[in-house]
Amino acid sequence: MSVVKLSLVAAAALSSLVVASAAGAAAPDWSKIEGKDITLFYPAQMSWEAVLTQGDHSGASKFREGKDCRACHENEERASGGVLVAEPDLEPEPIKGKSGFLDMNVKFAHDAERVYVHVAFKPGKQPDAAMDKIFETKVAMMIDDGKIAEATRAGCWATCHDNMTRMRSGGEKEVTKYLARSRVTMTRQGGDAVKPAAEIEKMRASGEYMEYWQARLRPGQAVDVADGTVLEKRAEHTGPIVEAEATQADDTWAVTFSRKLTGAGDFTKDFVPGKTYTIGFSVHAGHTAHRFHYVSLEKTLVLDAGKADFVVKQP
Numbered sequence: 001m002s003v004v005k006l007s008l009v010a011a012a013a014l015s016s017l018v019v020a021s022a023a024g025a026a027a028p029d030w031s032k033i034e035g036k037d038i039t040l041f042y043p044a045q046m047s048w049e050a051v052l053t054q055g056d057h058s059g060a061s062k063f064r065e066g067k068d069c070r071a072c073h074e075n076e077e078r079a080s081g082g083v084l085v086a087e088p089d090l091e092p093e094p095i096k097g098k099s100g101f102l103d104m105n106v107k108f109a110h111d112a113e114r115v116y117v118h119v120a121f122k123p124g125k126q127p128d129a130a131m132d133k134i135f136e137t138k139v140a141m142m143i144d145d146g147k148i149a150e151a152t153r154a155g156c157w158a159t160c161h162d163n164m165t166r167m168r169s170g171g172e173k174e175v176t177k178y179l180a181r182s183r184v185t186m187t188r189q190g191g192d193a194v195k196p197a198a199e200i201e202k203m204r205a206s207g208e209y210m211e212y213w214q215a216r217l218r219p220g221q222a223v224d225v226a227d228g229t230v231l232e233k234r235a236e237h238t239g240p241i242v243e244a245e246a247t248q249a250d251d252t253w254a255v256t257f258s259r260k261l262t263g264a265g266d267f268t269k270d271f272v273p274g275k276t277y278t279i280g281f282s283v284h285a286g287h288t289a290h291r292f293h294y295v296s297l298e299k300t301l302v303l304d305a306g307k308a309d310f311v312v313k314q315p
């Protein structure tokens with residue numbers, strides 16, 4: 001009897017536990033900031049190469065002619081995810097009982113020094129895929145500042161290739177996200193050899209990479225933050241630059257990321273007024289890894305004023 005009581009108390013304490021990875025940044029009062037709901041969906045094996053191939057995707061030629069992904073797919077995320085999570089041609093290794101989509105509320109703010117992102121989502125009843133043995137849930141954001149033309153048009157898909165780990169043309173070997181420009185040639189199966197190191201370093205130095213921030217979550221434990229870049233591979237910054245904290249209550253995760261607006265560290269994008277940024281979100285839920293996640297279509301962000309999905313203001 002007393003054991004049951006104790007575990008209930010422990011569960012209650014856990015559900016309202018605040019777990020911070022690093023102190024310092026004073027987050028804004030999120031209750032006063034308006035958010036936006038977006039829907040992430042399960043992409044299965046629809047790689048960059050697949051979406052560019054007419055035989056695999058009827059939107060391919062229109063995309064090549066200039067129509068962006070969102071122009072055809074926005075507000076269809078739930079339906080797409082529902083198809084992709086269970087369609088044997090696109091998902092040969094379905095996870096039984098997995099939902100095809102995930103809703104997320106996103107808020108942004110900035111002060112003189114830092115940009116803050118607040119994401120809230122309910123993973124719901126997720127089957128345990130046992131791929132990531134440590135982290136139950138991982139949430140990430142990718143950012144581009146206009147340097148990567150294909151990211152402006154397709155968001156995260158610019159980094160998702162057919163020969164990555166556990167994709168159609170990949171295997172178990174570790175091949176992480178990359179940009180097509182880092183490869184000597186690209187085929188339907190993805191990119192082959194990486195261009196010479198000197199060329200890659202030149203690209204990186206001129207800002208040709210996507211930046212990512214990720215919070216890796218375990219109920220009741222400190223957030224594990226990872227951030228870095230995607231160019232020839234996913235490469236973590238040495239020591240996280242981004243700060244994150246997370247709370248879990250009633251099955252809803254609320255995660256706040258923050259970092260300096262400008263000069264945050266080597267190979268980070270500066271957030272400045274007047275520029276349009278492309279962002280994308282992902283959530284790995286139910287101990288998943290690799291492609292077995294939910295992703296958003298490309299979204300836009302500006303600082304202070306302008307036309308974008310997210311106008312980031314000083315509260």
Ligand code: HEC
Binds near residue numbers: 046057059070157
């Ligand atoms: C001209 C409209 C159009 C554009 C632009 C377009 N698509 Fe599609 N897409 C479609 C249609 C129609 C389908 C369903 C038929 C099919 O699978 O070929 C589809 C299917 C898909 C699917 C499979 C799930 C589903 O809903 O059937 C994914 C994933 C997808 N598209 C992703 C993308 C991405 C990523 C981009 C941008 C790189 C993109 N699409 C651009 C029209 C478009």
